Amino acid sequence: MDRGPYSFIFIQTVSQSVYIAAMRILLVEDDLETAEYLRKGLGESGHVIDHVPTGPEGLAMAMVGSYDALIVDRMLPGLDGLTLIQTLRDQSNTTPVLILSALGKVDDRVRGLKAGGDDYLTKPFAFSELLARLEAVARRSGSSEKVTTSLRVADMEMDLLSHKVTRAGMPIELQPREFRLLEYLMRHAGQVVTRTMLLEAVWDYHFDPQTNVIDVHISRLRAKIDKDFGEPLLHTVRGAGYTLRASG
Secondary structure (H helix, E strand, O other), X not given: OOOOOOOEEEEEOOOOEEEEEOOEEEEEOOOHHHHHHHHHHHHHOOXXXXXXXXXXXXXXXXXXXXXXXXXXXXXXXXXXXXXXXXXXXXXXXXXXXXXXXXXXXHHHHHHHHHOOOXXXXXXXXXXXXHHHHHHHHHHHHOHHXXXXXXXXXXXXXXXXXXXXXXXXXXXXXXXXXXXXXXXXXXXXXXXXXXXXXXXXXXXXXXXXXXXXXXXXXXXXXXXXXXXXXXXXXXEXXXXXXXXXXOOO
């Protein structure tokens, strides 16, 4: 049965059938081809992916975001992956980390694990193995048990299983693309979401096609979630993007 894009991944084990919760994953990878391959594959597996290409961006996102797992390339511009992981661990950030690297000698893997990585996967790799390792480190940390079936911002609630949205108890009818747009905004509530982030996450564009598709959908979404309610939740941040938050 189809339970929506970000609900559960069903995995058959030898002794029992278990549900693995969809995860919010930060991918820190400077090779755009590899990043796109992983973003697409993990997205199709039901996970929600944020991607940044540099070490400093990855560190900043990992420190402020609430992620179930990180995938970190070892060789990154600005800040190498091992330093990034060690910095997180020094700040008591225990988010599980899967390290990706072309460096596959025993000493390389040992250094990665000692830096705070939970697992180490050598490039090139099979996607099925990466997915299995990622889910394994999440299970060990308990992240996969954090089952998210609904999102809430102020008086607006989204049920991820039934694809129903309500505000102040009143149902809001959304088209599939509008639902995906609102879901992304709700998952990043309080943060400024750029046009590029929306194009990649909601429309699967990795370039700006010079279209007003975002403006049109934001306008339609705002009319549905804000027009008939006293307090606006969807705000435009001039020159930056959009944010979903209570005004107060």
